[in-house]
Amino acid sequence: MVTKKEEFIARMRKQVDELNYRWSRERDKFEAGLQHASADAGKEYEVKRQAYLKFRKDLKEKIVDLEVAGENAWDDLKDGVEDAWKSLATAFDKATSHFKK
Template sequence: MGKKEAYEQKLEAQLKEWKIDIDKMKAKADKADAQARLEYYKKIEELRTKQEAAQKKLTELKAAGEDAWEDLKAGIDLAWGSLGEAVKSARSRFK
């Protein structure tokens, strides 16, 4: 397995983990009172938007050739970092 494939697998696994976290937050939000639910849903929508952007970056990576994927790595790392921080922040807020 090459570096690109290993990197793709790592990103896919992290994206799946974050999806599970977001789904858990949604389940908690569904049980919250009306005011908290609105706040939670807003945060979840932000997370889903970041998740979609990260998924798009992963799709771009998969389509990139062996030579070009390194050029995409910086943008992907930025998107992953942004989503990771947002999930971490939301996770602590939903406790």
């Protein structure tokens, strides 16, 4: 029987995988366009990319923490994972909306 914890972890992993796929597609477009952009645009892209990567790393670490947490503690950690997801999604949205201009 699958527990609520396992369902939550599976859902979060799926969301991260889907966002990583979208990031890879968008990143390729951005980097191709940067060849013809200013140096400032390249620097700004790098700042946004690093922010996204940091939030992604943080979320992955929180998911691992959640996996090893006991059944009683996982509910407390769940909020942190959800907050990390929101931060990652926001970083993605900011990066993609900025570079689609």
